[in-house]
Structures are given as structure tokens and as C-alpha cells.
Amino acid sequence: MKLPLIAALVLTLATPALADWQATLGAARGQTVYWNAWGGDERTNAFIAWVGQQTETLYGVKVEQVKLSDTAEAVTRVISEKAAGQTEGGSVDLIWINGPNFLAMKGQGLLHGPFVAGLPNARFLDLSPASPASVDFTVPVEGMESPWRLAKFVFTYDSARVDTVPVDMAGFVDWATAHPGRFTHPNPSNFMGATFLKQALIELAPDPTVLQQPITDAAFAAATAPLWVWYDALRPNLWRQGKTFPENQSAQQQLLNDGEVDISMSFDPASTAAAIAQSLMPETARVFVHEGGSIGNISFVAIPFNAAHAEGAEVVANFLLDPATQAHMQNIEVLGSFSVLDPMKLDDAANAAFAALPTAPALPSVADLGPTLLEPHASWMTRLTEEWARRYTR
């Protein structure tokens, strides 16, 4: 009999918030939200266009995607607006944002919020302090960004060309020695390349728990020593002898499709099945993860402090959390991105909608993906990529 009590409590608490939400909806009507999002993936672009059609019909809020080649472009834009003293009417309304850019913007006071708790659909999220929806790179989100899609680090390989795949990072050294030039990773200055190094760091560090703490020089030296030994052994057998790297995961996916490498990686477990459907990868491409699990996190949207259409942006953020939206998004024929909602908080109809989604041979189930490893504290990523550049950028 506890449940109705909590529900009643939540409802009482939510009443003023709901009134606020009506005000937000009213202010948002007629607004056009400029959603700044990486534009390198046509399926994501199409999904964002669909979101815009929906919000326009439902709430009178249009969405214009500002296609970025790098999320930091939007951050730079907000900074130059702040530099010019433009504290309102800014050109960026909503950003698809991730760890380092979120940290930078939050640290510089460039974000609007906290706003997540005010979104009606936030009730479907697990917002307990340790949940992936509450921490981005171990930094508390504190309602300054709203989740929209799940990311989990996976590898992709062409099963027609590769018989056995490494089961952990240590195994990559032997694999690359046996298949020189057939593996690489994106440039660590790119998010994906950095994630590859972080995954290796978590697997190889003598004591991975230190990675959850802010970095110290001693901890960094101790934790990364095995990583560099491993990387020095791996690098000579990488594609082009590890002297150059693909710009991002899309470039590497193209290398896999062209047959220049045999293994690629992604932060979207469904991307392989999606790419096969688009004929952007061979039919024989499959996903694999390491035995010990892989890094997972949640992609967020945030609203800059000076956004011209903050209300509209909140409406879009709320629409993204709607169970129907999330189920549409998880459909492999649409986007295939896994839902960020907590199944425990959904009603049976919503859960049934998720269960009824179509499947594909290259689409892993949630069980296939193994345990989720926590992102290291953000200070590690910065230091790790800097140290990588210091060692290997000549």
C-alpha cells in the first residue's frame, strides 16, 4: 500500500510544477527551436526532423536542426555571444551535448536551468543520485541537461572477414599482431577516440576505482602506466602504423565499409544494424563487446543561458522523454537508439510497445551488451587525451 501513497505525494508536489508547465507550453507556442546537433548521421537528422513535425502539431513548436560537425562549435558560439554581452536572444536554443562540453558550459555558467525536474515526463526517469541519468562523466547533472538517448560503447566487425574477435583490450595486441593494419581507432581529439582510450584505461588500470575520483598526478601515473605499455605494443600494428587516425567514428565506419579495416567502434549499439539497412555496411557486419563490460552513458540535451526560445526548448526536451517518442526512437527502422527511460516506471502498455519493436540480425539485445562500466571522472579524459597527444602527436 506504499505505492499509491508515493504516487499521491508525487502528485501533490507536482501540482504547482504542472501549472508552471502550462505557462511554459503557452510561452513556447509559436517558437522555433534551433537545435544544435552533430549532423553527420542522416538517421539522427531524420529523427530530429520527425521530432520537429510532432512538436509543431502537438505544441506549435517548430524545430530547426543546426547541423554541427563538432558539438564544440555550439559551445564556441555561446561563448562568443557571452563575449559580446548578448545575455538574451541567443542563437542556440538546444544542444545535443556530452560530457566534456557539458562540463565546460556548466563550469562557465553558460547553461539554463535547472529545468529537468520541471518536465512532466521526467517522472519516467530514474533520477536517483547514482543513476546514469543523474551523472554525466561523474559530474552531477543537477537538472541542467535532460537525457534523450542511451549510448554504449560497442565494437563492430565484419564477420565475413574476421573469425575471432578480441575479448578484451589486452587481446587487441595479439589480434593486431596477427592482422597488421586491420584495426584503428578514431583520433582521441574526437569523442569516440577518447572513449576507446578510456575503455582501455578502465580495463588495464591496476585499480579502476581511482578513476571515479578527480585526478591527481600520482594516481594518473600509476593508473596509466600499463595503458601506455599496451598502446606502445599495439600502435605499430594499427592501420597506417598508427601514424594517422580517422577523424571520427563515421570515418572509421566508412573505412570498415571500404574494407580498409576490419573493426570499427560506435557509441550506439544499433548503429550497425541501421547501417546495414542503409547498405552502408556489409550484411555480415556484427556487434561485439568485451567480456568485462563496456562504457555506457546517456546523451543529453542542454539549453544555453541566453537561449532565445528556452520554453520551446523545454517542450522539445520533454517530448523526447515521452514513452511513445522513446519507443519510436528505439525502433531499428527509425533510429534504433536505446531508451533512457526506467522500465520500472512505465506502465504495461508502454513496456509492451517496447517489447513489440522489430529486430534485426545485427541488432544486439540489451542482454548481449553485458555490464555497463561507469565513465571515469571528466578530469581523466582531458588528461588522458592530452597525454596521448604529448606522446604520439609529433
Next chain:
Amino acid sequence: MGTALHPVTRDGRLLQAVVLGVVGLGLIAPIGLGLLQTGRAAFGILYALGHTELTLDPWRDLAALPGFATSLRLTLGTGLGSTLLSLLLATGFCAAVHARMSPMAGARLLTPFLAIPHAAMAVGLAFVLAPSGWIARALAPLAGWERPPDLATVNDGWGLALLVGLMVKEVPFLLLVILSALSQIPVARHMAAGRALGYGRGIVWVKIIMPQVWPMIRLPVWVVLAYALSVVDMAIILGPSNPPTLALAVTRWFTDPDPAMILPASAGAVLQAVLVVLGVGLLLGLEAAGKRVGLWWLRRGGRGLSAEPGLWAASAAVMALMAAGTLAMASLLVWSLAWRWSFPQIMPESLSLKPWAGAMQGWTRALSNTLILAGATVGLSLVLAIALLEGEDRARRGRAAWAESLIYLPLLIPQIGFLYGLNVVFLRAGISSGMAAVIWAQTLFVFPYVMIALSGPWRSMDPRMVNAAAALGAGPWRRLMAVKLPILLRPILTAAAIGAAVSVAQYLPTLFMGAGRIATLTTEAVTLSSGSDRRVTGVYASLQAALPLAAYLAAFAIPAIAHRNRRALMGTETA
């Protein structure tokens, strides 16, 4: 124009002054302000992040960034190397084939290469040259490759692929410039005289003709050099990545997740501008040295019959570059029609219009934005250019050297050096980024090219026509509308086509001044080239190349139709 038939009018001087004022205050002054903003950040002043003290730290940070020295070396190697090699090859090619090719035929041959934007060419070349690309696929059956060889044929550490990519675009541009300069020199007579005195053909070219051509092509060569030293879009696609060239590294630092990187990035942007100045200085130094050595060499009187093989080698290299460029353009079109096309297939396994249909909504919008921008910038630039030239005519006064350099300044300063600062200036002035801001920023780069293309033909127009009109009592407006503009239809349209090509190709100005909201074919093509769908990239790049090409074709076709019964206006102008 030494007659007193149409006296100096005051309104001519006024017109000249007004246009120069518009250009100076409207176009150049904001560049200065932008440079100032960037320059301040380079010395540690960035109020938004709480940096208020003048310091050299950004420069120290810049020098300490990993790979900085290599980036610098790469930039100098690819920038200077591609410019000097392009100049050498273009000269050699002209020497070898000039006598056998009419300027019109030459212009027609070069048009597709001039029309296609750098980014589109780079995307195509990357596919042609890659180890899994077209050339490798053609060789695969012979070499027995089941998988692409692990060779660094693009993104190589030396920047050679970038060098080749730049040359594919620069050689045709320089050829066009040299051909148009040659049309003002009695080449055949000089050649005959030189041959009669026993000089080899190549040597006549080097000793007699090039010294006359050089002053006419000096500025375009500087522009090429400035571009090559600071190119970003081509470097993303063809250049090395770890580390990249300086311009690309600076762009990356500007967009680093850590906003404090704007400081060393600004220092890098300033350095980029300094490099261009040094590069131009180097060319001036070479020119001065060349004059001395050349004089001594001339007086020595060597006949140098053996220079011929060099000319043929240069021609062969030019043909190879053009072949690569042609393949690159063809590959874009084929990719846009492909569905599945994997190594080692020479042609796609399956064809489909899905890439065109699927991205339809996107490309129709980008296409209409691109058309609006090209139309507006070309219109604006033409009006300014004609007003300035007409003002010079009426004032009977040429352009002062300072005015000349003012006009071409935007082409010589690296875009990354002032665009960030310019954006801040615009925002502070309360001008929101949008279509108008992008039109303005693009005109900055379109106008100089329109001026370059129009000035020569305008000045070399037969003055007797205008004098005759004046003698018949036509006033200055009537002379302009009824005589000058119709006679100059072909060069005006050519200038418009060049302007359209420049407008279509603009990447950074559109990105920065449009706050990313103005999607054009070029911004979409560059963004998509960071993605994995070469087919959609092919759609955008094909359109990107097709649009300026259509403009050039119109520039050929319209005068041909309008002047079909005017023999003296048919094909005598250099295009």
C-alpha cells in the same frame, strides 16, 4: 582615352569615392575590427572568460601544444609547395600548348575545374586516391588485392595528398590567369623573334615571355598562396590528422571543449596571418632575386635548346592532375547514384535514386539558400564593381595603389584570422547572425574576384566606341547603358560566374556569420563528409559542383545568343 570629348566630371570622382568608401568602411573596416578582437585574445584578453591581463601566455601555450612544430612545417610545405609547383606546371603547360590552343577553348576546358568548390573536389579526390579508391580498385585484379593495401595515399603524414588536391584546383586557376595575361602580349611575334635568334621554345618562354606575364599574375599568385597556406575544408578531407596543418589545428582549437583554448587558438590565427605575410614577402624576395639573376642569365645568352623535355614533363603532370580531377568529379556523381559499392568493385553493385530522394528536403533547402546567397552577393558585387570602374572612367583617374590593395585584402588575410573576432563584433553591434550577415561576409570574398575578372576587360575595351557615342551626343549614363555594358556583356557574365563559384564555395564565413543556421550546399557537404554516407555527400558535392558550372555555361551561352549577329563580339574577349 586621351580625348576631351567627355570631360572629367565631378560626379565621377564622387562615385569613385563613394564606392571606395562603401568597400573600405563596409567591407574592410569590420575585418580590421575582427582582427583586433582575435589579436586581443592572442595576447590574453578575453573578458567572457575573465581574462583581462595582457600576457604572452597564449603564445607559450601555442608553442607547447603537441605537434605544433609539425603543423607549422606541414602548412609551409603544402602551402608554399603547392603554389610554387602549380606556378611551375602552369607555366610549362602554357609554354608547351599555348600556340595550339585558342583562349576560348582553354577557358572551356578549364571551366569545370574552376567551378567545382575545393571541398567537393577534395571529397572526390579522397575517393579516387584512397587505398580502397578508384585507382586501387582498377589495379586490384592485376595486383591480386582482395583487401585494400595499407598505404597512406590520402591523409599521409607528409601532406602530399593535400598538396596534390590543392594543385588540382590551383593549376587550372593559374592557367586561366596566365592565358588571359598572354592575350595582352604579342606572344607569337616574340616567339618568332626568339626562335629566329636560335633560342629554344622553353627558353623564349622563360627569358622573354614570363617576365612580361609575371606582373600581371603576381596578385593571383599571392591569392593562391594565401589560400593554400590557410585552407581548412580541403585539409580536413585530404590532409594528415595527427597533427593536422596549422589552419585546421587552429580551427580545432577554436572549437575545443575547453573554452580557454580560444586564447592559444587566437594566437595561432594571428600566426596564420603572419605566415601569409611572410609567404608574400618570400615571393617578393624571389622576384627581386629573379630580376638580378635573370638579367645576368639573359646577358649570358644561352640558347638552351634542351629545355623542351622539361616542358613536356610539366604538360604531362598537368594532364595527370586534370585526369585525377576529372575522375574525382565523375566519382561524386557515381556515388550519388550508388546504393552499395564496396571494394574492389569498379562500379557500384547496385544503383538507386534513394540518396537523392532521401535527402531531398535537405538539399532543396540548401540549394535555395545557396542560390539566394549567390544571387545577392554577385548582384551586389557587380553593382559595386561597375560603379567603381565607371567612376574611374568618369574621373579619368585610375585606382590608387592603396585602393587596389584595399579591395584585394580579404583574399590575402586568412579567414580564420578574423572570422571569430568578426562574429563578436557583429554580435556586439546587435546585428544578429543570419542571411544578411552571411551575404555581407560572402561579398567580402566575392567582390575582389569580380573586380579581378572585370577590371582587365573593362580597361582594354576599345575607347573609340565610347568616343563615337560621346560624339553622337550620348551622355555618361547612356554611354554606360547603351555602349559599355552591352559590349562588356561577356566579361560581366564571366565575372558573375566566377563570383557565383566563389559564393557557392564559401565555408567558414557561412558557418561563422550564419551561426550555422544558414545551411548551404557547401556547409552541408563539409559536415556530411565527416559522416559515413559517401552517397549523400555525393549528392551535395554534385550539386555544389553543378551550380557554378551552370553559371559558367550561362556565361558562355548568353553572349553567344545575344551577340550571334555581332562578329566582333564573338569569342574575341578572353573569358
